[in-house]
Amino acid sequence: MSKGLSLVGLRKTYPGSILALDGIDLAVGEGEFFAILGPTNSGKSTLLKTIAGVEPVDRGSMELFGRRLNELEPRERKVSLLFQNIALFPDRSGFENIAFPMRVAKRPGGEIKARVAEISALLRIDHLLTRLPRTFSGGEQQRVAIARAIVLPADLLMLDEPLTNLDARIRIALRLAFKKLHRDSGQTLLYVTHDQVEALSMADRIGILHQGRFAQIGTPDKIYFRPASEFVARFIGSPPMNILDVKLTMEDGGLRVRGQGFETIMRGAPKMALPASAAAGIRPEEIGVAQEAGPETPHPGTVVWIERLGSHRILDVRLGAQMLKVRTRADHALDREGPAWFGFGISPHRILDRATGLFLAADAQSQTFATNKEETACV
Amino acid sequence: MIARLELRQLVKRYAEVEAVRAIDMSLAPGEFLSLLGPSGCGKSTTLAMIAGFEKPSGGTILVDGKPINDVPPGQRRIGMVFQDYAVFGRLTVLDNLGFGLEAQNVPRSERRRRIAEIVEKLELRDILSRRGAGLNMSEMQRVALARVLVTEPRLLLLDEPMSNLDASMRSALRGELKLIQRSLGQTVLYVTHDQVEAMSMSDRIAVMRDGRIEQVGTPDEIYHRPATRFVAEFIGDPPINIFACTVKRSGNGTAVATALHDALELPLSDVPDGEHSLGIRPHDLHLSKAPMRGAVATTARFVEKLGAEDVVHVDYGGSLAAAIAAPGFAFPGDRVWLGVDGSRAHIIRSDNGRVATAEAA
Numbered sequence: 001m002s003k004g005l006s007l008v009g010l011r012k013t014y015p016g017s018i019l020a021l022d023g024i025d026l027a028v029g030e031g032e033f034f035a036i037l038g039p040t041n042s043g044k045s046t047l048l049k050t051i052a053g054v055e056p057v058d059r060g061s062m063e064l065f066g067r068r069l070n071e072l073e074p075r076e077r078k079v080s081l082l083f084q085n086i087a088l089f090p091d092r093s094g095f096e097n098i099a100f101p102m103r104v105a106k107r108p109g110g111e112i113k114a115r116v117a118e119i120s121a122l123l124r125i126d127h128l129l130t131r132l133p134r135t136f137s138g139g140e141q142q143r144v145a146i147a148r149a150i151v152l153p154a155d156l157l158m159l160d161e162p163l164t165n166l167d168a169r170i171r172i173a174l175r176l177a178f179k180k181l182h183r184d185s186g187q188t189l190l191y192v193t194h195d196q197v198e199a200l201s202m203a204d205r206i207g208i209l210h211q212g213r214f215a216q217i218g219t220p221d222k223i224y225f226r227p228a229s230e231f232v233a234r235f236i237g238s239p240p241m242n243i244l245d246v247k248l249t250m251e252d253g254g255l256r257v258r259g260q261g262f263e264t265i266m267r268g269a270p271k272m273a274l275p276a277s278a279a280a281g282i283r284p285e286e287i288g289v290a291q292e293a294g295p296e297t298p299h300p301g302t303v304v305w306i307e308r309l310g311s312h313r314i315l316d317v318r319l320g321a322q323m324l325k326v327r328t329r330a331d332h333a334l335d336r337e338g339p340a341w342f343g344f345g346i347s348p349h350r351i352l353d354r355a356t357g358l359f360l361a362a363d364a365q366s367q368t369f370a371t372n373k374e375e376t377a378c379v
Numbered sequence: 380m381i382a383r384l385e386l387r388q389l390v391k392r393y394a395e396v397e398a399v400r401a402i403d404m405s406l407a408p409g410e411f412l413s414l415l416g417p418s419g420c421g422k423s424t425t426l427a428m429i430a431g432f433e434k435p436s437g438g439t440i441l442v443d444g445k446p447i448n449d450v451p452p453g454q455r456r457i458g459m460v461f462q463d464y465a466v467f468g469r470l471t472v473l474d475n476l477g478f479g480l481e482a483q484n485v486p487r488s489e490r491r492r493r494i495a496e497i498v499e500k501l502e503l504r505d506i507l508s509r510r511g512a513g514l515n516m517s518e519m520q521r522v523a524l525a526r527v528l529v530t531e532p533r534l535l536l537l538d539e540p541m542s543n544l545d546a547s548m549r550s551a552l553r554g555e556l557k558l559i560q561r562s563l564g565q566t567v568l569y570v571t572h573d574q575v576e577a578m579s580m581s582d583r584i585a586v587m588r589d590g591r592i593e594q595v596g597t598p599d600e601i602y603h604r605p606a607t608r609f610v611a612e613f614i615g616d617p618p619i620n621i622f623a624c625t626v627k628r629s630g631n632g633t634a635v636a637t638a639l640h641d642a643l644e645l646p647l648s649d650v651p652d653g654e655h656s657l658g659i660r661p662h663d664l665h666l667s668k669a670p671m672r673g674a675v676a677t678t679a680r681f682v683e684k685l686g687a688e689d690v691v692h693v694d695y696g697g698s699l700a701a702a703i704a705a706p707g708f709a710f711p712g713d714r715v716w717l718g719v720d721g722s723r724a725h726i727i728r729s730d731n732g733r734v735a736t737a738e739a740a
Contacts, residue, residue, distance in 0.1 A: 201683035
């Protein structure tokens with residue numbers, strides 16, 4: 001991936017020594033769709049504002065396609081930033097609002113017409129082109145503002161929660177529209193959101209921002225299946241990953257993992273320093289359920305509640321004294337509350353050191369593990 | 380104390396708009412029913428009429444068979460929980476609980492008895508002296524419920540209580556609310572635009588649109604056997620695929636031709652021959668990497684990651700079809716084969732907008 005945006009050691013404090021960005025390092029490739037995902041006040045919007053030049057940084061450097069941004073005025077940076085709340089020109093039609101950046105750039109009329117038509121079809125706002133903004137609903141205003149922000153390619157396009165507050169149906173449709181737009185334009189894109197589904201479904205890579213730092217940067221699959229920390233594991237997933245307290249002991253047969261209501265042996269685990277206080281991370285869909293005990297479902301527990309969500313179900317399960325979430329398909333045979341049997345494997349990269357809040361296995365280590373079959377035993 | 384609610388031909392007209400158009404609905408004692416629909420569908424207006432904040436333009440509201448249209452809100456014995464739970468932040472939990480009872484002039488000894496009872500049931504003992512502002516969301520929900528339940532309502536109304544909370548918090552609160560409702564056997568009417576909330580907690584769901592009820596049914600019925608095109612499209616995430624199709628009666632079932640499939644056999648009997656739409660959920664489209672019987676070759680165009688699964692958008696005639704696949708199953712540009720689970724297909728009739736569902740679903 002060739003070089004697009006490069007941030008090194010970015011730090012930003014607001015008056016009153018409020019630390020907003022605490023050492024941001026990030027390289028976004030040309031044409032990459034990069035999502036910045038994090039809870040409220042994690043620094044997401046501040047990061048976009050510093051790149052756009054709306055907020056100064058305390059230290060660190062910013063480069064875009066080899067150009068240093070730090071000393072440039074906002075309009076010299078060749079970036080486009082769409083804020084969460086943006087005002088339209090009340091006296092101009094939907095078409096002229098969207099066309100505005102192209103008019104300023106003195107693009108030919110034919111090109112403007114074609115481009116506005118293309119974008120408004122994708123965002124489903126064709127019906128607004130001849131109308132004035134005061135006749136638009138809130139969601140329609142928002143979509144026209146999105147269209148205006150993306151109508152003209154920029155070296156870097158930054159969108160701050162563009163789909164927030166839109167109706168659920170429109171949001172789902174626009175996810176795909178953004179993917180299409182991005183694929184067809186090759187636009188380098190920074191997309192800020194607090195919605196994990198938006199980040200997972202659209203982005204090439206995701207950076208999870210937490211208290212002004214990236215807790216993890218990786219592809220959607222990496223973030224989901226190999227979270228770096230308990231924070232990431234609990235932030236991603238619906239419902240989030242189960243984190244179960246375990247005791248680890250190294251034995252001849254492998255690594256013994258003892259939890260509440262279950263016990264399993266990880267064979268072929270390399271000798272390593274074991275954390276004194278550990279937990280295991282298991283995604284709700286990685287847990288097998290059956291009405292009877294079996295080799296795949298050796299642990300007895302109780303289904304306390306079943307959530308029927310149409311395409312799938314979420315079970316609230318009591319295993320030992322702890323509660324966990326289990327996800328099954330809608331056509332799964334187990335369909336009533338009461339006693340049931342459960343089974344799951346524990347992967348080495350899902351062992352959490354409680355002292356650091358980090359998962360144990362670095363990449364190199366987990367690749368060695370991957371060749372060894374993990375076994376779960378009923379005890 | 381636990382009541383039956385019935386709405387008969389209930390209407391609400393504002394100057395120019397008919398917000399609620401003659402709806403009929405009933406809740407059995409102890410039932411959890413959700414009014415689900417997009418903004419402006421009339422669900423909140425319906426709730427406001429039941430609570431007594433809005434006066435019906437027509438029709439009757441009955442609690443345990445008795446009309447309450449003319450009963451003032453304060454005497455209806457209907458409890459209401461508002462958006463964001465609205466617990467008083469400066470008052471202690473105990474004072475929050477006493478608030479409604481004092482307003483109702485309930486005698487002191489009776490107040491004590493009721494508060495003690497609800498504190499026990501909702502496990503509030505340890506937080507009684509804490510202030511509302513210092514509570515976490517789970518505690519906040521219990522206090523908001525307890526504050527209403529001490530007034531011994533015959534019916535509990537909840538108006539989008541979770542709409543401003545984040546996803547993981549909502550998920551936790553859904554389970555807790557359902558357990559509380561079930562253990563108390565309270566009749567609940569829950570208003571929401573969020574299908575996950577409605578699906579996960581309700582015994583039945585009433586889907587509303589433009590002031591009318593489109594369908595009332597259990598969550599499974601609403602999802603698997605939608606009555607109208609609107610319900611089929613409103614429920615389900617990712618949304619149902621809809622393709623133009625030609626229907627022709629054949630033997631015991633129905634042969635359906637679409638842009639990609641030229642003869643799908645569906646176990647359906649009551650659809651007239653002609654041009655209709657085929658509705659099929661992304662979970663009922665199956666992708667394979669090799670030719671399979673009944674599957675047609677196509678190309679993957681977009682892949683949306685959802686974590687536990689991927690949504691693969693494949694070419695389907697001139698449009699796209701969304702299919703669910705295991706994470707990493709396909710990438711844009713991949714050749715894939717698309718199969719249809721005909722036993723779960725729906726035909727949306729062009730003549731009346733009703734949905735016919737395969738017998739097996």
